[in-house]
Structure formats: C-alpha cells, structure tokens
Amino acid sequence: MPAARESVTVRRCDAKDLAKIVAEDPLGAAYADLAFAAQNEERADYLVAWIGGQPVGSGQLEWTQPPELKSLHVEPEHRGAGIGTAIIRHAEQLSRGHGTLIVGVGQDNPDARRLYERLGYVATGRLETYTYSYVDTAGVSRDATETAEYLEKALRRVRGNDALAQTVSASIGGKSATTSSTCGASSR
Numbered sequence: 001m002p003a004a005r006e007s008v009t010v011r012r013c014d015a016k017d018l019a020k021i022v023a024e025d026p027l028g029a030a031y032a033d034l035a036f037a038a039q040n041e042e043r044a045d046y047l048v049a050w051i052g053g054q055p056v057g058s059g060q061l062e063w064t065q066p067p068e069l070k071s072l073h074v075e076p077e078h079r080g081a082g083i084g085t086a087i088i089r090h091a092e093q094l095s096r097g098h099g100t101l102i103v104g105v106g107q108d109n110p111d112a113r114r115l116y117e118r119l120g121y122v123a124t125g126r127l128e129t130y131t132y133s134y135v136d137t138a139g140v141s142r143d144a145t146e147t148a149e150y151l152e153k154a155l156r157r158v159r160g161n162d163a164l165a166q167t168v169s170a171s172i173g174g175k176s177a178t179t180s181s182t183c184g185a186s187s188r
C-alpha cells in the first residue's frame with residue numbers, strides 16, 4: 001500500500017508514459033501496447049494511475065455507446081488505497097457527455113462488484129459469457145471461460161460541458177487522489 005498522503009494521478013496514457021510502462025512492465029507490456037493502439041485508433045482511452053512516477057493501475061475506457069470501462073487493474077501491493085476508485089471516477093468524468101457508463105464484472109468477482117455498487121452502479125441483468133486465453137505463471141498458455149454481469153451508472157451531465165478541463169481532487173481512503181484530465185476529448 002502506498003505511504004499515507006502519497007498523491008495518485010490518473011491520466012490518459014501518452015507515448016512517454018507508454019515507454020515507461022513497457023520498460024518496467026508493471027501493468028503488462030503486451031496489454032499496454034494493445035490498449036495504446038486502441039487509443040490511437042480512437043476506440044478507447046487508456047487510463048493509467050501513477051504514484052511518484054510509477055504506474056500502479058490502469059483501465060480501458062472503450063468508446064462504445066454507452067462507454068464501457070474494461071480491464072480495471074491495480075497492482076496488488078497498491079490495492080485498497082483508492083486507486084481503483086480514482087480510475088473509475090476519471091472514466092466517469094470523461095463519459096459524462098454520454099450520460100451512462102457500463103462495466104462488466106465477473107460473477108466470480110464479488111469484491112470488484114462491491115466496489116462498483118458502492119460507487120452507484122446497478123445491475124442491468126445483461127450477462128455475457130466469453131472465453132479468453134492467458135499465459136499462467138508457469139508460462140503455459142490456457143483458456144478460461146468467464147461470465148460477466150453488466151452494471152451501469154447514470155452520470156450527471158455538467159453545466160458547460162467542460163468537465164474535461166477540470167482537475168478534480170478528492171480525498172479517497174485517506175490519500176490525496178487527483179484525476180487530471182490532460183487528455184483530449186477528440187474521440188468522444
């Protein structure tokens with residue numbers, strides 16, 4: 001867990017950020033490359049959380065209709081400190097113009113579901129089962145099947161439609177978390 005009062009910043013990944021993530025690989029270089037490519041194609045925003053110049057978490061905000069936050073992940077040693085919440089809040093801020101943000105939560109992931117419900121997400125009843133491949137810690141390629149349930153949150157529209165110009169600071173879990181919208185709004 002980060003030391004008390006360490007500042008967490010969430011921002012859209014840029015080329016310099018990507019180089020650091022790939023060099024240090026804390027969030028997975030292959031995934032980071034794919035997420036950045038999707039961002040370049042304006043299909044998604046790759047949101048990365050930083051503490052003291054280190055990437056500690058990420059999420060992919062897909063510009064579907066409505067937008068969907070996918071692949072939310074916080075490094076294990078930084079969990080429970082408000083970083084996941086800061087990434088979700090940042091995604092909400094970017095999605096405000098669309099009125100709704102959705103997330104798919106694995107049925108075997110009650111902890112993540114609790115986090116979303118606490119932040120105001122409600123079940124839609126939509127279920128999706130999908131199979132994906134991954135490489136386990138022994139380097140063996142495996143397939144896994146998972147069922148996700150979709151939750152959604154209605155987002156309040158802000159006056160002047162300039163939420164992206166704001167920098168929002170909030171005290172989350174005793175830490176100072178800043179979501180700085182240095183990202184452009186080109187794709188939404």
Ligand SMILES: CC(C)(COP(=O)(O)OP(=O)(O)OC[C@H]1O[C@@H](n2cnc3c(N)ncnc32)[C@H](O)[C@@H]1OP(=O)(O)O)[C@@H](O)C(=O)NCCC(=O)NCCS
Binds near residue numbers: 103105114115
């Ligand atoms: C889910 C996850 C992104 C939350 O990030 P985080 O920075 O720990 O979240 P926050 O500190 O903002 O909020 C803590 C809440 O997250 C949830 N949570 C889920 N897994 C957790 C974990 N391993 N450790 C701590 N909290 C976890 C809990 O609901 C917790 O709330 P609680 O205090 O009521 O138990 C993170 O735990 C993670 O990367 N988990 C593995 C990947 C995953 O499950 N992603 C979600 C896909 S939908």
